[in-house]
Amino acid sequence: MIDRKRVNTIKKKISKEFPEFKGIEPTIIEKKIAPQKDIYRRLSLGVAKEFRRVYRLQFRKTIKTEDKVSLERILTVTLNEQGNIIKITQSR
Amino acid sequence: MLIISGKKALQKEIRDISPCEQAIAFFIKEKKDYTIEFLYYDKPNKFKIRPVKKRAQSIRAFVNKIEKRWGTIDFLLLVGGDNIVPFFRLENPCEDSDMSVLSDNPYASQDDNFLIPERVCARIPDNKNAHFIGQQFKKGFKNTKKSFGITAKIWKEASKNVYRRIGNIKDLKVSPPVTSDRFKLQWLQNKDFLYFNLHGSKVSPNWYGQDGGQYPVALSPENIIHASGIATSESCYGAYILDKSHKDAISLKFLSQDNVYGFCGSTTISYGPISPPSSEADLLVKYFFEYIKQGLTIGESFKNAKIDFARKALRRHGFLDDDDQKTLLQFVLYGDPTMRFKKRIPNIKRSI
Numbered sequence: 001m002i003d004r005k006r007v008n009t010i011k012k013k014i015s016k017e018f019p020e021f022k023g024i025e026p027t028i029i030e031k032k033i034a035p036q037k038d039i040y041r042r043l044s045l046g047v048a049k050e051f052r053r054v055y056r057l058q059f060r061k062t063i064k065t066e067d068k069v070s071l072e073r074i075l076t077v078t079l080n081e082q083g084n085i086i087k088i089t090q091s092r
Numbered sequence: 093m094l095i096i097s098g099k100k101a102l103q104k105e106i107r108d109i110s111p112c113e114q115a116i117a118f119f120i121k122e123k124k125d126y127t128i129e130f131l132y133y134d135k136p137n138k139f140k141i142r143p144v145k146k147r148a149q150s151i152r153a154f155v156n157k158i159e160k161r162w163g164t165i166d167f168l169l170l171v172g173g174d175n176i177v178p179f180f181r182l183e184n185p186c187e188d189s190d191m192s193v194l195s196d197n198p199y200a201s202q203d204d205n206f207l208i209p210e211r212v213c214a215r216i217p218d219n220k221n222a223h224f225i226g227q228q229f230k231k232g233f234k235n236t237k238k239s240f241g242i243t244a245k246i247w248k249e250a251s252k253n254v255y256r257r258i259g260n261i262k263d264l265k266v267s268p269p270v271t272s273d274r275f276k277l278q279w280l281q282n283k284d285f286l287y288f289n290l291h292g293s294k295v296s297p298n299w300y301g302q303d304g305g306q307y308p309v310a311l312s313p314e315n316i317i318h319a320s321g322i323a324t325s326e327s328c329y330g331a332y333i334l335d336k337s338h339k340d341a342i343s344l345k346f347l348s349q350d351n352v353y354g355f356c357g358s359t360t361i362s363y364g365p366i367s368p369p370s371s372e373a374d375l376l377v378k379y380f381f382e383y384i385k386q387g388l389t390i391g392e393s394f395k396n397a398k399i400d401f402a403r404k405a406l407r408r409h410g411f412l413d414d415d416d417q418k419t420l421l422q423f424v425l426y427g428d429p430t431m432r433f434k435k436r437i438p439n440i441k442r443s444i
Binding site for chain 1: 187205207208246289290291292293295296298300304306307308309326327328358361362363364365366371372373399402403406407409410411412413414415
């Protein structure tokens, strides 16, 4: 499992770069990704990689648009096994 | 090419189906480069495949049986919305509020690997209107070499990376300051490509910009008058059409325009990066534009975009993660998939 210190570092980074998610506690999801053999075969990409572990830190909040519609905003930070950020995505 | 619909369900939705059947007959006659069959899945057919009920899984099996008798189906066109040819409800790979992912991917696949399409699959929604369906079969492309794009301010840099494939990034509109009440109708007129990277909602007819905590209405159905081009949206629920019409779904409003040739968007909550490099919805749309510009049909461009998207994601990380999988499943293409921007070389008979 990813350590608390690393989570706090990421929370600080998100608060600084995306102030709208400041103060939001992320949900931490650990994912074990099995080799995707069928997809590799379909795309003729050789041998699928071994089991991978990634961590997803999901920051969620609901906002109101100017015409009073509720929108769920989701920001997800994906980390590799070493705790390095692979990518940051936002719901559209 | 196989065009498929359900007669009973179509009659229930639009009542008089004869204008629709006439438009399809006209389309088949005009598309001399394609071998086309039009079948109702719930009626006897010349391939002697037993009719099936209105269930996505059964309709898919019906199509695959037709293929075994007839030969490879390169293009599959579903006629009607969810009440006529149901979307598949697939398990949502992401932890978000979507109970399932509405998808046409399984129709594009012969086996159970739904992520990577094997054939072109597009859909012509019904909008509960026979004229609307017929209209989609009669559209012809007019090249203008001009594009329009608009992005929420927070994704400006990410959007530039997509928009540069179809236009000058200096022309990309940003919301805010652009809002629905300041939207100029001519922005959407006489264009080849229309690109939208805005917020969307299942319950609202509008798409939204964003700057910090400010979410103004950037586009509403009323802003779309005499629009033209291929419309592509990364918005959450941009292609969500269940129980909607052209009055409260921007996707259907676009398709109701005589010169909008197709619509590509997401049926559920979609994802994208904050900044380059492009990934998720941004990457898929970028590839879609690239193939259209190369002269492929919009159907082939859509299929190839999904294949290239999967390849890129695998090369980057070695696997398709939850967001990648959802992106592949949720993006759908509405409109005639044989539409193309460049004239193809004549006298080459296409396969089925």
